[in-house]
Amino acid sequence: MTEYAVPFHWRRFKERYLLIGSKCEKCKRYFYPGRAICPVCRRSGSLKDYRFSGKGKVFSYTIIHVPPKGFEAYAPYIIAIIELEEGCKVISQVVDCKPEDIKIGMPVRACFRKIREEDKSGLVLYGFKFRPD
Ligand SMILES: [Zn+2]
Structure with a gap:
């Protein structure tokens, strides 16, 4: 090391x-x-x-229908840019929300979920996601 x-x-x-x-x-x-x-x-x-407090709102979002390899079971899912209450933005998956229910400006809060292991492609996965608050 x-x-x-x-x-x-x-x-x-x-x-x-x-x-x-x-x-x-x-x-x-x-x-x-x-x-x-x-x-x-x-x-x-x-x-x-x-x-960060983990509180924020949906700034913009996209629905992923054709996911990268290894994420097929999760599709369709929501990837959003979240504007944190402190003013900076993070990109994250939004869970516990149907794709048809997400709206710009919707309050969300960070939550911690089991995530997939990092694979050979070097895909980086954060330990937190966001859910409706
Ligand atoms: Zn400065």
Whole structure:
């Protein structure tokens, strides 16, 4: 194991399972996934880990009818851009909601679900999904 492996994996773990990103103390912007440098303030910024509340609303969405290999059993399913109440956006699956029931502006909340293992294609799957709130 290389020297940087532990913090790297811990950071990824926090992002996937705890919905942790960053907040810039200077410009008060939030980022997910977390950043090392604030893209607005650059060197003068000060980024701290921030755990998002998980509350947000549907910003836009798409219904997946023809899923990638390995996800056939889940189709059709909803992939949405969620605008978190802190103001940043994440892409996630929306569960416990029929494709015909989802609406832009609908309140949603993060939930934690069993997810498929990462496969050889390197497909990245976060540990959280969103459901109607
Ligand atoms: Zn900043």
